[in-house]
Amino acid sequence: MWLLLVGILALVYWLWKPFYWKGKGVKYLVPYPLIGNSMGLITKGNSTFRRDLYYAFPDEKMFGFHLFTQPILCIRDPEIAVDVFVKDFEHFTANGLGSNQEYDLSGGNILFLHGTQWKEMRNKISPFFTPAKVKAMMNSIDVTMPKAVKILEENLRAGSACDIGNLFTRMTNDVITQACFGIESDAFEKNSAFLPLADLFFSPHTNVMFTIKAVSQSLFKFLRLQSFDLDSSLFLKRIMKNLVEYRKENNVQGHDFVQGIIEILDKEHRTVDEERMKKIEYYPDGTRVPKFDFDELFLQALIIFIGGVESTASTMTWIFYELAKNQEMQDRCREEVMDVVKRTGSPLKLDQQNEIPTVLGAINEALRMYPAFEINSRICTKTYTFSDNGLTIEPGQTLWFPTGPYQRDAKHFPDPDTFDPLRWQGEKPGLFTTFGLGPRLCLGKSFALSQMILVVSRFLQNYKFTLNSKTKVPVRPHERRPINSPSSPVLLDISRIVD
Numbered sequence: 001m002w003l004l005l006v007g008i009l010a011l012v013y014w015l016w017k018p019f020y021w022k023g024k025g026v027k028y029l030v031p032y033p034l035i036g037n038s039m040g041l042i043t044k045g046n047s048t049f050r051r052d053l054y055y056a057f058p059d060e061k062m063f064g065f066h067l068f069t070q071p072i073l074c075i076r077d078p079e080i081a082v083d084v085f086v087k088d089f090e091h092f093t094a095n096g097l098g099s100n101q102e103y104d105l106s107g108g109n110i111l112f113l114h115g116t117q118w119k120e121m122r123n124k125i126s127p128f129f130t131p132a133k134v135k136a137m138m139n140s141i142d143v144t145m146p147k148a149v150k151i152l153e154e155n156l157r158a159g160s161a162c163d164i165g166n167l168f169t170r171m172t173n174d175v176i177t178q179a180c181f182g183i184e185s186d187a188f189e190k191n192s193a194f195l196p197l198a199d200l201f202f203s204p205h206t207n208v209m210f211t212i213k214a215v216s217q218s219l220f221k222f223l224r225l226q227s228f229d230l231d232s233s234l235f236l237k238r239i240m241k242n243l244v245e246y247r248k249e250n251n252v253q254g255h256d257f258v259q260g261i262i263e264i265l266d267k268e269h270r271t272v273d274e275e276r277m278k279k280i281e282y283y284p285d286g287t288r289v290p291k292f293d294f295d296e297l298f299l300q301a302l303i304i305f306i307g308g309v310e311s312t313a314s315t316m317t318w319i320f321y322e323l324a325k326n327q328e329m330q331d332r333c334r335e336e337v338m339d340v341v342k343r344t345g346s347p348l349k350l351d352q353q354n355e356i357p358t359v360l361g362a363i364n365e366a367l368r369m370y371p372a373f374e375i376n377s378r379i380c381t382k383t384y385t386f387s388d389n390g391l392t393i394e395p396g397q398t399l400w401f402p403t404g405p406y407q408r409d410a411k412h413f414p415d416p417d418t419f420d421p422l423r424w425q426g427e428k429p430g431l432f433t434t435f436g437l438g439p440r441l442c443l444g445k446s447f448a449l450s451q452m453i454l455v456v457s458r459f460l461q462n463y464k465f466t467l468n469s470k471t472k473v474p475v476r477p478h479e480r481r482p483i484n485s486p487s488s489p490v491l492l493d494i495s496r497i498v499d
Contacts (some may be wrong), residue, residue: 020064020071025391029056029065046207047404047477047484050374054405061388070216073393075401078412078431080388084378084399085437091384093118095440096377096398097210098217101288103224105233108288108296109303110443112227115381117287118440124292125300126443128260134446135350136255140178141454144171147188152463152494161468161491164320168313168455169198175451176308180301181243182256193235198310200229204480233302240298257304261297268292285381304444311372312448314485318370319362319456321475321490322419324467329421333359334460334497341461348457350450356457361421363452364432369419370477370484371434374404403433404484465492 020028053074057063061077075081084092094114101107110121127133148171155162170187173194177185185194209227213220226233243258244265253259268291281289290296323330336356340348353360380397408416412430413423423429435442442448459465467473468491478487 020066024064025389026073027057027060027063029053029063046479046482047374048479050402051405051408054402054409062386062391070398073397073399075399076406077388078406080386081376081401081431081433081437083387085376085401085433085440088384089438089440091380091382092378092399093381094379096379096400098213098220100217100221103221104227105230106227106299106302109299111303111307113287114379115285115287116283117290120290121296121300122443124264124290125260125297128257129443129446131446133255134450137179137447138350138450138454139255140175141451141458143178143184144174145455145458147171147174149462151188155494156496161470161493163489164465164492165313165317165486165490168316169309170195171455172309172313172316172451173198176305176312178256179308179447180257180305181239182254182258183239183243197229197232197236197305198313200232201306201310203229205229207480207482210482228302228306236302236305237298240301241294244294257301261294261301264292264297265294307442308444308448310483310485312451314372314483315363315366315370315448316452316455317486317490319366319452320459320465320492321467321471321486322366322369323362323460324465324492325473326419327466329358329362329419330460330465333362333421333456334464337457337461347461348454350453353453356453357425358421359453359457359460361424362419363449363456364424365419365421367434368407368413368432369417371403371407372483374402374484376401376403376433376436401433406431406433462497464495464497466495467491468493 053065054076056065057076061080062073062075064071064073066072075084095111097112100112106112110118110125113121148167151167151170152162173187174185177183177187177194186192187195206228209220209225212223212225213227240258240261244262246252247254247258247262283289323333333356336358337348340352340355344352348356378399378401380393380395380399383392383394385392407413407430410416414429435445435448471491472488475486475488475490477484
């Protein structure tokens with residue numbers, strides 16, 4: 001009886017969905033019988049679902065569909081995307097990730113915040129990423145590089161292939177730990193406590209959590225779920241708390257996120273052990289007034305760690321996978337680096353990056369072909385009318401711009417499946433949205449790019465990389481992880497560059 005009732009309700013719901021879009025002047029994607037659009041995300045996986053969705057109406061600038069109970073407007077046109085994300089940002093100040101600050105430990109991080117609360121928090125932590133501070137944090141590369149070289153040399157002596165993705169995860173883990181916490185991680189040790197964190201934060205379990213959010217923010221809140229692995233978050237919180245206390249007690253200065261947190265705590269006259277004020281204040285737009293206490297500031301360090309490890313490691317893995325397939329382009333990149341090294345007598349520095357255009361192109365090309373996150377989303381926060389077709393949407397409407405499929409669309413990037421670093425020299429192609437657009441552009445963009453420039457150039461200076469026969473070509477993105485990482489190991493053979 002219950003099964004029959006559920007079946008009837010499901011059929012009614014399936015039949016009702018398209019009527020939401022009737023009279024709105026946009027085409028709509030009718031739910032597939034039985035599985036529907038929503039189940040497509042689950043059964044097909046992230047990349048495949050988004051690609052199929054993007055090409056459902058290849059000649060339309062926008063169209064509607066339903067993801068579970070949520071009506072979504074899919075934007076395909078780059079000019080409309082610029083309007084939404086940049087020019088008319090005041091109408092779309094929230095992204096689609098939601099912010100459950102009551103029960104979700106990570107719910108108060110800047111990625112999830114919106115409105116005035118997001119603006120105030122971003123203004124507070126943006127000074128941590130000035131060019132001078134990013135440059136200072138890049139000193140961590142000098143600490144981490146010898147550890148990575150040791151692994152490469154061990155592979156050379158043993159004549160074995162290097163799992164380049166695993167190596168980059170260790171490197172980015174160590175670099176971001178130094179930048180955030182001012183300490184070296186144990187990512188290069190056998191029984192590392194830090195190394196598993198990237199997998200835990202971006203596991204298929206996390207993908208399930210974000211899928212539940214897509215079903216219903218209210219359901220996610222009612223079940224008191226966590227966006228990211230709780231034990232891992234608490235592990236990092238204990239480390240940061242101890243570091244803040246130690247530095248304050250011993251008057252130790254640093255050039256990292258911990259130092260920034262200490263300065264804000266001092267300015268706000270807060271202590272690590274201060275009991276959080278019970279009263280919660282709100283801005284007129286309904287968002288919380290930040291307290292700028294330790295708990296809130298830790299969440300900003302947490303999201304920088306979460307976003308900075310796996311996304312950068314995956315991108316560098318894709319870079320070397322493509323360069324290993326294209327030896328001519330790898331040699332060209334190496335020649336640019338070696339020209340700088342021979343002229344200066346030292347490894348390439350950030351202020352010399354304009355002298356390596358092909359290396360920069362290789363980084364941009366990997367970011368284009370394999371963006372860490374394939375969807376840019378926004379939620380309408382103020383009634384908005386599109387100038388293109390006159391469609392008016394109300395607050396609460398979710399919009400998607402599929403970054404991954406767009407950046408593989410031949411209309412915008414000719415020969416899109418070919419890794420071509422040279423396309424980034426001269427006039428830039430298409431709309432580049434890997435780091436987001438507009439005021440919500442990724443805060444860590446400069447940090448990530450700086451890290452990749454230094455690591456890629458130093459690796460190419462000393463080693464040649466070729467595909468190992470055990471690498472499953474083509475390497476495809478993992479369909480069950482929320483980040484665009486390789487689904488199988490990228491194994492590379494290494495040889496030393498001899499002058």
